[in-house]
Amino acid sequence: MISFFLALVSANAELFITLAKILLLLFIVLTVNAYLTWFERKVVAHIQSRWGPHRVGPHGLLQPLADGLKFLFKEDPTPAGVDKFVYYLAPLLALALALTSIALIPFGPDPIRLFGRDIYLGITPPDLNIGILALFAVTALGVYGVALAGWSSNSKYPLLGGLRSSAQMISYELALTMSVVGVLLMAGSFNLKKIIEAQAHHPEWGLFGWNVWPQILGFFCFFIAAVAETNRVPFDLPEAESELVAGFHTEYSSFKFAMFFIAEYTSMITVSCLCSILFFGGWLSPFPAWWTYAHYLPSALLISFGLWVIWDGIRYETLFGRIVLPGVGTVITALGALFVLLPDVNEFIQAPFWLLSKIFVFLFVYVWMRGTLPRFRYDQLMAFGWKLLLPLSIMNVILTSFAILAKMQWWGAK
């Protein structure tokens, strides 16, 4: 039996590796989503001088688990008069498309060698020729989840929310796509790996070689349009709770609501990945290449964070916290120490470390905006998208094209 299974695996190794990667990424993304809700509640709470979740587990760290259980065990009534098929399809579509988009992100340039095979970080190989286009194709379909949910609920507020979201996503998708064209012109490729490599032409410049400097206008348009695409504050009009109850997902409860929730957080992660890759050098280190001691920064950060968790943990109020927090801190510190002791591993984790740190920074910005910015009015939203963002992003395309042309003409650079 076991030998048969082994033969099956070795015959279809590529297939099984991909399957394993999909399951692993799914697990990681869902866990990160769960803790993103905790992180968001904590940060917004501290912005508003509150404690945030604090009761379930030390520092409220088990709150996502409790929330997940609540979503699973809540009653799930289907309102009368809904279009059953579309009503069930909408959350599935939203979640599936959000998770598909994250499968197209490469998380590192170098493969790991396991069982005699090169395994890349990320589900698709990093040099997918139409990388960014494929991502836009998937996100372009994302609007259906929201629009169909609003329509199929057969209720006034969801319909208004669905209409708003379709209009908003159509309007901002133009600016989103146009703002990336500058980056594509500079890299000369749709390939996400090549876009990152184009930012490493001058390794001695460090972070000054990134696209964000020449493309500051593009980044401005891209980030705002992307926030609008993910329906987050200050563009969360499809679910504006003071006007539309809960917008498009008013009639959804229990796990169907959770699916919309996970989809929203997953698209936040995708947008953060895209911002880092397109404008902030992806997995490139912000330091010049000759600063070799910067390679110990991940370890230093991990060790100091681990020590802080231990120090915080031994003084925690509850006995559970006094046991768990120092334990977690020890694991983190040990991980940091491991990276110092194994130079090969340390070299390998550089790229994913920088990409993940940048993603984390963007997720923090998302939460920060939610804590500080008021919601747009609907006409302001439309005017902003059509009259400011779209012209600016088109201007960025023209300026970038002329700059590249001038460079080719006068300096003869390729």
Added chain:
Amino acid sequence: MTAQLAVFFVLAGLAAIGAVSLILQKHPIHSALSLIVVMIALAGLYLLLGAEFVAAVQIIVYGGAIMVLFVFVIMLLNAGIEEHTSISKMAGAPGLLLVVALAGFVAATIARSTESIQATSQTGELASTLGISNMLFKDFVYPFELTSFLILVAVLGATVLAQREKS
């Protein structure tokens, strides 16, 4: 049967089922959803032929932008379930004849030109992003620009119509 052929039949079947369902569905939204299935199945077929760029653009433009607008308009007008009338005899008999004629014509064309179809299915360089942009901006730049001008005229026309209603 190779894997490529199997994928082709799955996608082609999906496109055909979507197209039939588009006609048979009673509610406009369900018809629009069927059309989206057709668009995405077609994008899959393009991908199978090695035309990555066309496949992505097919989903972005047809699956995303255009169909979102369709769904948006159907939602905005709150279109209800269609009333199906029985087909009139005058439309039925010639329609059936035309269907048979069209099917026969397509089948005959395919049967006569199997070799050239197989030859053109290896697109390679021509369907790459570089090949398409070379064609659009070098070989066919004037027709391409004229088409975009046509679209601009259509946009202006729509704006004029909308403005007249307001005043």
